[in-house]
Amino acid sequence: MNGYLFHTESDRREMLRAIGAESVQEIIDGQVPPAVQMKRPLELPPAADEMTLESELRRLAASNASVSSHVCFMGGGAYDHFIPAVVDEIASRGEYYTSYTPYQAEVSQGNLQVMFEYETLVSQITGLDVSNASLYDGGSAATEAVLMALASVKKRHKVITSDAVHPEYREILEAYLQNIDAELVVVPASESGTSEGILDAIDEQTACVLIQHPNFFGRLEQVRKIADAAHQAGALVIQSFDPISVGLLKRPGDLGVDIAVAEGQCLGNPLQYGGPYLGIMACRQDLMRRMPGRIAGQTTDRRGNRCWVLTLQTREQHIRREKATSNICSNQTLLALRATVYLSLLGPQGLKETAEHCVVKTNQARERFAASERFELVHAGPVFKEFLVRDREGDVQALLEHATDHGVLAGVPVGPMEPKWKDCFLVAVTEKRTEADLDRLMKVLESAPADEANRLAETV
Amino acid sequence: MNGYLFHTESDRREMLRAIGAESVQEIIDGQVPPAVQMKRPLELPPAADEMTLESELRRLAASNASVSSHVCFMGGGAYDHFIPAVVDEIASRGEYYTSYTPYQAEVSQGNLQVMFEYETLVSQITGLDVSNASLYDGGSAATEAVLMALASVKKRHKVITSDAVHPEYREILEAYLQNIDAELVVVPASESGTSEGILDAIDEQTACVLIQHPNFFGRLEQVRKIADAAHQAGALVIQSFDPISVGLLKRPGDLGVDIAVAEGQCLGNPLQYGGPYLGIMACRQDLMRRMPGRIAGQTTDRRGNRCWVLTLQTREQHIRREKATSNICSNQTLLALRATVYLSLLGPQGLKETAEHCVVKTNQARERFAASERFELVHAGPVFKEFLVRDREGDVQALLEHATDHGVLAGVPVGPMEPKWKDCFLVAVTEKRTEADLDRLMKVLESAPADEANRLAETV
Amino acid sequence: QATKLLFEMSRSGRRAHHLPPLPAEGETAASLLPADQLADAPPPLPELAEGDVVRHFVNLSTLNMSVDTHFYPLGSCTMKYNPKRNERMASLPGLVDVHPLQSDRSVPGVLQMLYELQQMIGEIAGLPGVSLQPAAGAHGELTALLVAAAYYRDRGEDQRRYVLTADSAHGTNPASAQMAGFSTRTVKSNAQGLVDLDDLKSKLDDKTAVFMLTNPNTLGLFDSQIKEITDLVHEAGALIYLDGANMNAILGITRPGDFGADLMHFNPHKTFSGPHGGGGPGAGPICVRDFLADYLPGPVVEKVGEEFRTVDPAKTIGRVRSFFGNVGVLARAYIYIRTYGKEGLRRVSEDAVLGANYLLSKVRHILDVPHGDRCMHEFVASAKKLKKEKHLSAMDLAKRLLDFGFHAPTVYFPLVVEEAVMVEPTETESKETLDAFAEALFRITEESGDVVEHAPHSTNISRPDDVIAARKPILRWTEKDK
Amino acid sequence: QATKLLFEMSRSGRRAHHLPPLPAEGETAASLLPADQLADAPPPLPELAEGDVVRHFVNLSTLNMSVDTHFYPLGSCTMKYNPKRNERMASLPGLVDVHPLQSDRSVPGVLQMLYELQQMIGEIAGLPGVSLQPAAGAHGELTALLVAAAYYRDRGEDQRRYVLTADSAHGTNPASAQMAGFSTRTVKSNAQGLVDLDDLKSKLDDKTAVFMLTNPNTLGLFDSQIKEITDLVHEAGALIYLDGANMNAILGITRPGDFGADLMHFNPHKTFSGPHGGGGPGAGPICVRDFLADYLPGPVVEKVGEEFRTVDPAKTIGRVRSFFGNVGVLARAYIYIRTYGKEGLRRVSEDAVLGANYLLSKVRHILDVPHGDRCMHEFVASAKKLKKEKHLSAMDLAKRLLDFGFHAPTVYFPLVVEEAVMVEPTETESKETLDAFAEALFRITEESGDVVEHAPHSTNISRPDDVIAARKPILRWTEKDK
Incomplete structure (x- = not known):
């Protein structure tokens, strides 16, 4: 019997004797009506010992392209930033990862x-x-912020956002708003890839505005302007931001934003095909009691020592049940721990330099695409760490598969999310990328023959 | 400035003020005569940040064949046994690996x-x-055991061993005995790869006999018989054994051995190109105070609680200096910890099954070599987990390089250690190997063309 | 003694992290960005050396009790042993370093694992439609209710606006219903701690969308009326949602799909060995009947020939979080299920039930256990008598247990039991540990009230003042605290 | 409270480890081995579940002080911060999973790293011949002396049978000399704690093989007479061996080869950031002058064109352990040296010297420091006065420091200082930590003798009885202890 069970046969006999039962089956029969008990074993693979299973998992893992085996220029909300060894060392301590909500x-x-x-x-x-103390991920955090705003701004039901906000974040918002009394307005981005259109859309019915800055295209938004307009109209402003970007850019609070949310994956958390990630959320003081999720606060113990507790629990579903602020009763402590260690290591200077690396290297990549015959930059103007590229040959999926086959994860195809961008892909450049990586990216992309690309596309 | 320094410039100024020095250089000048101070910086590579260095080390690591990338049939004193994840988890706790001698x-x-x-x-x-509490490795432990025996058995200087003992262990013994009053006799193994010859070599000058069982060729020795003869002659018997083998085979103590030594790498320690490894040593009670290395013992504290301390320290060099039992003042605590966790996990049944896997699978491999046209088994008779194979084509080095190029570390060439075995190699089969691995081994070896092998050999 | 905060250790100019220098020539980052977007300075993060950071977080960790260090019988949380092999395998670079937007073709191994996991948990649930996307149990509840809402909308039954929840249910049930746009009605428990059938009947009508049921329930009892319940609900045209928090009791013994559930979530961080991560991450995959599968959030993994593909279900509700889901958590569940396999999972539940009943057989001589002398994987005792006789609360008992080296059980839940003490030992504790726990409980009831009331005595801090914490919240360190 | 032993937790039939079943057909292992070689039963190892094993060892770990948790100013041991990046990089499968007998061609990366490390430590030593083989510092000493012996044998100077060691030297020096077949003579220290030149002169003759010198010495002093010493020894035809234990003081400041050493060892687990592993593994690579390089143990790594090869030096003494050496430890040293690089290593030593002198400047107002008010990377204070005035020993002081959350300094070493307290703060501790340590030391000297004498009070156990432990040794658990 593989696994982690403790009881020996003699333990089981002794325990049953103490219970006064003949068998565990007898106990179960007293609880679970025989009519609903399973009459057959579960149809699952046979038990696998550690050695055999690990060898299988190693094969399975080795079959995937990854940012370890490939050079990565993919972003779109999840980024290949460097993770210092200290982060892994701390987060792998059993006292952290095998404890529960405090x-x-x-x-x-x-x-x-x-x-x-x-x-x-x-x-x-x-x-x-x-x-x-964190939420599930950046996407659901954005939606939670909208729900929080809807609850705070009474009797308004309109939510305004832009299609320069991550398409998946907007999908989540739609799914959540589907059954409740709310109207979602999505303003298209301008030619230059920014969301000035929001300014015109704001009205007296608007509960809140959700913008992303730097946005999905890597472009910088006029957050302060939008915030001023929204506030004037009595609406709240939510900004989804990139935590690395504030090494250089003004912070949400500095721009007049009411609620800031972010995907915290970039702060020392691995990519792992999308999760678990880290939903970051912060707000102004007066919105505090509307905040979903766990919150830790300072207090003193009976001896007068400073200590910490979970607090403001009256917002929560244990006590308020259907009147709770939200149904969320976990947080991502382990990922928040990783972010905490990561930011402790970087400090102000490290965060700034990381942001600088992103900006400078992204710009180097942009220049190369701009100089290329095959590709063009979709948007002019400054970007933070990613940008949208158009392939004049058009078949982005085949192009990117070609790159993958040559060791480069060249970018995120945006066609599947937004058909109007089907000939485009996002290229993200983090501090990890080197000059040699950029050389390799361009070489691999420019070597993708258009016809081969088309042929590949048909077979995939 | 990369690295782990703490002091800021203002710290440095404050500290110098407290010391009453203008600069660190002033302190150094007061200690180190300027004539012997360096006049130039060290010629070393420039400082490397973590991200850059890790990327370089990853490339460097990826350039090596390993038992992760290849199927391993190499043994010869170091084995590819399975290491449960628990072992790594425990040994990676900072409280263990960043503490010092207790x-x-x-x-x-x-x-x-x-x-x-x-x-x-x-x-x-x-x-x-x-x-x-452990020694450096199995090889030096064997030599320490011989030194211990020489010190215990007064006025005898002859040390008898066999060439079925690991050639490297014998080399260490030679190097250590070079300058002291001792004579080393190496008895050749018989046709069947065992060391009966020792029986004839034992005489009244013999201080000790060193045998290996299972021996270098995987063969089983008549330890009890040799021990009886040695004891009759007043000599001590030292056995180098395989810790996995005692899952099935009689233990050194059961065979009448006085001192047992072993390489403990097989007990949950990674191969890492030869070290650090784990020297295991145990002896009869009456030899206790001759034992080199650290020893922990039980005692009680002032409150009467059971506890543990380093003990028998009067053997050691801190106190006895030139009269110490040995110069060893460290032990391999971290590797001993790994072995402790490993054996705790395996338990008697797990150790037995691991040994059974080795024996059965090794036998399966032997049968395949015996059935092959190209290869022959050098020794008849039972083996534990490895055996010597002769390549009738003769060029073992080229053969093994061919196998490596095809993903298989097929065995250990013994020619470099013992010229008389230049057409032979040792094949070891642990519990990790599967039927498919054996298929692959034979396929790869049998596909090595003799002439290609020769050509390769010339270029290497 | 309180521990210093990172911010209090900061020293201007200290550094732990370094990057290679950017090329001296070429444009600077600041010159590439509009001046009005630039901050004057980076955020005022603490400045520390690497050795500081490591020592700080290593020492902090030791202030936690955890499964790795202590028995943690926290009812309803299934604090079982978290296998180290799960951590190692799930951390293989080919799994952990995969970008979420990579093409299906570039991640065959990941998709195979996820596909097989879908199949496996569908089989365990007896419900074939599976979405691995939800990020936690409560998220799974919400997602399933969004699925139910879409289903009713599609059938033109928009009038089904009520969700029924049991009074013994987890608070997330009503909260999730609320978030999904439903109104809630509470169904009472009867004296045996099971669903009060009359109360249920009285609340079922054509406005009922879903009855959210926890079974085994939060008292650790399997509801013997389960067929009546599910028949009643289905006859009313409503759906049964099963809160899977207690699945550790019934793996391979009975399946929610077999006893009438239409939708359910799993808590892989409980049932499939976590880890809990100090409060998260978990995951909340949901399983549904075939007629609901088309509404699941996307993507799900399909197998076409020998290839695996991510697709969106035909009438999908959309998505409830970004990317695929909590793949790292799901990988651990996959490894866990594969380790026990078909032979083992039933044994897990049997041993969980055995352990709980064994502990119950000892505890019921020490504390009241209002709902019988048998249970499934957990039971709820009551400290009512202790309160009456010694003025000691369930909380006092819980705190004093900490001194004995045990994490406390869940207290004051479920709400239907006065001074509730909810104990879930799990299958990965030895008989010796259960004996020691019962012994500690007994000793505490014999101790002087004063000792218990001021417990814990041996922990880093004594009881914190929760009231002040909530009344005058201090939620972050500020410079003036320095 | 004492912790249970593994053996006391054992329960017959419990298991943590499982292998796949062997094929049912085919011969059994027992049938393949001679019956008389088979044991009746496997060894009586403890039988445990995986959760038991994990909890046991995790909890045990927390009973250790370590660099990761505490300031550890253990003199002569250089308990500096052990970088986590070293652990991660050295654990890459391509380094950690390499078999020691693989062909040179199959391990180019490993050999490149080892070759570069040879070059780098040769440069730091100023001695070009390098062997990475020795497994520890003491092992390096022995190896170097075997090299010296082979050299003399080769030159026909077999009469050089004496090794001189300083009275302040580590005990390993005379012990190693003994093992290499030499006899030892002790050279006295003078009042300043340096080599007594007259005594040295009186002991040098044509029977002298090697003078083993520690410089900076174990008092933390660099011997200002170094040129005279080395000239005297060389004039006598003997060699200078440098015990490299204190290299952390002089990296890039001065090189043993430049001040006259002919052979030396490094302690990478000290100087190059360890870790110490609870007492090991370390490594003890040695560096020698060119005329000694041919005698080094093999294999060493050579670069031929762009390829790296392992070769045995022409007149090699053979080998002193199996396989190449402690590659895992050496890899960490390599990563450490590369991290600081040419710019950084000197700064390491400067900060180590700065920290020690700063702490000395505070401690000398608390305890006697017999050898001056400046030092290199460590200093030796004396608790002599405390002994006289309050009947408190250096050991009492050491034990009481544990209560303040500090590991104790080295005590009673070197032997030349009465009630010695040897403090080495290293460069990876903050000024705040050094201040707190000095403050604790001061408070202890002000405390009541009774409190100090019975220290430690806050640790898991109080002072153990060493005498009984040695007199009636209990070196293992036996069944009867159960």
Whole structure:
């Protein structure tokens, strides 16, 4: 019997004797009506020992292209930033990853202090007053922020956003708003890939505006202007931001934003095909009690020592049930821990330099695409760490498969998310990329023969 | 400035002020005569940040064949056994790997208890009374055992061994005995690869006999018989054994051996191109105070609680200096910890099954070689987990390079260690190998064209 | 003694992280961005050396109790052993370093694993439609309710606006219903702690969308009326949602699909060995009947010939989070299920039930256990008598257990039991540990009230003041605290 | 409270480890081996579940102080921060999963790393011949002395049978000399703690083989007479061996080869950031002058064109351990040296010297420091006065420091200082930590003797009885202890 069970046959006999049962089956029969009990074993693969299973998993893992085996220029909301070894070392301590939500504060000060430090760091990078202890991911955090705004701004039901916001984030918003009393307005981005159109869309019915800055195309938005307009109309402003970008750019709080959300994957969390990730959320003080998710706060113990506890729990579903602020009752402590360690290591200077690397190297890549015959830049103007490229040959999927086969994850095809961009792909450049990587990217992309690309596309 | 330094420039100024020095250079000048100070910077590569260095090391690591990238049939004293994940998890805890020799027992009970548990486990697998807390590796442990025997058996200087003992172990013995009053006799193994010749070599000058069982060729020795003869002549018997083998085979203590030594790499330690490894040593009670290396023992603290300390330290060089039992003042705690965790996981049944896998699969491999046209088995008779194969085509080095190029580390060439075996190689089969691995081994070896092999050999 | 905060250790100019220099020639980052977008300075993060950071977080970790260090019988949370092999395998670069937007063709191994996991949990649930997307149990609840809403909309039954939840249910049930746009009605428990059938009947009508059921319920009891319940609900045209929090009790013994559930979520971080990560990440995959599968969020993995593809179900509700889902968590569940396999999972539940009943057989001599002398994988005792006789609360008991080296059980939940003490030992604790726990519980009930009331005594801090924390919230460190 | 031993947790039939079944057909292992070689039963190892094993070793670990958790100013041991990047990079499968007997052609990366490390430490030593084989510092000493012996044998100077060691030297020096077949003579220290030149002169003759010198010495002092010493020894036809234990003081500042050493070892687990592993593994690579390089143990790595090869030096003494050496430890040293690079290593030593002198400037107001008010990377104080005035020993002081959250300094070494307290702060501790340590030291000297004498009070155990441990050794658990 593979696995982790403890009881020997003699243990089982002794335990049954103490219970006064003949068998476990007898106990089960007393609980589960025989009519609904399974009459056959589960149809699952046979038990696998560690050695055999690991060897199988190694083969399975080796069959995937990855940012370890390939040079990565993919972004679109998840980025190949460098993760210092210290982050893994800390997060792999059993005391962190095998503990649970800190219900018993006296034996959870480690996690609680980390949550408090995380919240402080999030305040520092957002320039806002209050952070929660994290949400599921950047996408659902954006939607939670909208729900929070809808609950805060009474009797308004309109939510305005732009198609320069991550398409998946907008999909989530649609799914959540489907059954509740809310109207979603999506303003198209301008030729230059930014969302000035929002300014015209804001009206007295508007509960909130959701913008992304830097946006899905890597472009910078006029957040302050939009925030001013929204506030004038009595609406709240939510910004989805890139935590790395604030090494150089003004923070959401500095731009007048009410609620900031972000995908925290970039802060020391691995890509792992999309999750688990880290939903960052911070807001102004007066929205504090509308905030979803766990929050750790400072207090004192009976001896007068400073300590930390979960707090503001009256917002939560344990107590408020259907009147809760949100149904979320977990947070991503382990990923928040990783972000906390990551930001502790980087410090202000490290965050700034990381942002600088992104900007400078992304610009180097842009220049190469601009100089290329086959490709063109879709948007002019400054970007942070990614940008949209058009393939004049048109078959982006085949082009990118060609690159993958040659060791380069060249970018994110945006066609599947937005058909109007079907001949385009996003190229992201992090601090990890080198001059040699850029050489390789261009060489591989320019070597993709248009006809071969088309042929490949038909077979895929 | 890359690295791990703490002091800011203002720290440095404050500290110098407290010291009363203008600069660190001033302090150094007061200590190190300027004449011997360096006048130029060290000629080393420039400082490398973590991200860049890791990317370089990844390339460097990827250039090596390994038992992760290749199927491994190499043994010869180091084996590709499976290492459960728990072993790595425990050994990667900072409290273990960043602590030092437990001089302060009160804050080292973790390491001390592990050492005590390790010693007990070594007693259990050797069937002997006393174990130390580990030595450098199996090879130097064998030599330390010989030195221990020479010191115990007064006025005898002859050391008898066989050429079925690992050639490298014999080389170490020669190097250590070179300058001291000792005579080394190496008895050749018989046609069947065993060391009966030792029986005739034992005489009244013999201080000790060193045998290996299972021996270098995987063959089983008549340890009990040799031990009886040695004891009759007043000599001590040292056995180098394979810790996995005692899952099935009698233990050194059960065979009448006085000192058992082993390479403990097989007990949960990675191969890492030869080290660090784990020297195991255990002996009879009456040899205890001759034992080199650290030893942990049980005692009680002032409150009467059971606890552990380093003990028998009067053997050691701190106190005895030139009269110490040995110059060894470290042990391989971290590797001993890994072995302790490994044996705790396996338990008696797991160790037995691992040994069974080795024997059965090794036999399967032997049958395939026996059935092959190109290869022959050098020795008849039972083996434990490896065996010597002769390539009738003769060019073993080229053959093995061919196999490596095709993803198989097919065996250990013994020619470089013993010219008389230049057309032979050792094949080891651990529990990790599967039927498919054996198929692959034979296919790759049999596909090596003799002439291609010769051509390759010329260029290498 | 309180521990210093990162911010209090900061020293201007200290650094742990370094990047290679950017080329001296070429444009600077600042010159490439509009001046009005630039911050004057980077955020005021703490400045630390690497050694500081490591020592800080290593020492902090030791202030936590965890499964790796202590028995953690937290009811409803299934704090079982978190296998180290799961961590190692799930961390292979070919799994952990995969970008979420890579093409299907470039991640065959990931997709195969996810496809097989869909199949496996569908089989365990007895419900063939599977979405791995939800990020947590509560997220799974919400997602399933969005699926139910879409289904009713599609059938023109928009009038089904009520979700029924049991009074013993987790608070997430009503909260999720609310978020999905439903109104909720509470169904009472009867004296046995099971669903009060009369109350259920009285609340079922053609406005009922879903009955959210926890079974085994939060008292650790399998509802013996399960067929009546599901028949009643189905007759009313409504759906049964099963809160899968307690699946560790019934793996291979009975399947939600077989006892009438139409939708359910799993908590892989509970049932399939977590880990819990200090509160997350988890995952909340959902399984549904075939007629609901088309509404699931996308993407799901399909097998076409020998290839695996991600596709969106035909009438998908869209998506509930970005990218595929919590793949890292799901990978661990996959490894766990493969480890036990067809032979083992039933044994897991049997041992979980055995352990809980064994502990119950000891505890019921120490505390009241209002709902019987048998249970499934957990049971709920009551400290009511202790309160009456010694003025000690369930909370006092919980705190004092910490001194004995045990994490506390869940207390004050479910709400239907006064001074509830909810104990879930799981299958990965030895009889010796269960004995020691019962012994500690007994000793505490014999101790002087004063000792218990001021517990814990041996922990890093004593009881914190929760009231002040909530009344005057301090939610971050600020410079003035320095 | 003492912790249970693995053996006391064992329960017959429990298991953590499983292998796939062997094929049912085919011969069994027992049938393939001679019956008389078979044991009746496997060894009586403990029987445990995986969760037991993990919890046991995780909890045990927390009973250790370590660099990751505490300031560890253990003199002569250089307990500096152990970088996590070293652990990660050295654990890459292409480094950690390489068999030691693989062909040179199959391990170009490993050989390149080892070759470059040979070059780098040769440069740091100023001695071009390098062997990476020795497994520890003491092993390096022995190996170097075997090299010296072979050299003299080769030159027909077999009469050189004496090794001189300083009275302040590590005990390994005389022990190693003994093992290499030499006899030892002790050279006295003078009042300044340096080599007594007259005594040295009196012991040098044509029977002297090697003078083993520690410089900076174990008092933390660089011997200002170094040129005289080395000239004297060389004039006598003997060799200078440098014990490299204190290299952390002089990286890039001065080189042993430049100040006259002919042979030396490094302790990469000290100087190049370890880790120490609870007592090991370390490594003890040695560096020698060119005329000694031919005697080094093999294999060493050579570069031929663009290829790397392992070869045995022409007159090699053979080998001192199996396989190449402690490659895993050496890899960490390589990564460390590359991290600091040419710019950084000197700064390491400067900060180590700065930290030690700063701490010295505070400690000398608290304890006697017999050898001056400046030092290199460590210093030796004396608790002599405390002994006289309060009957407190260096050991009492050491034990009481544990209560303040500091590992103790080395005590009673070197032997030339009464009640020695040897403090090495290293470069990876903050000024704040050094201040706190000095403050603790001060407070202890002010405390009541009773408190100090019975220290430690806050640790898991109080002072153990060493005498009984040695007199009636219990070196393993036995069944009867159960």
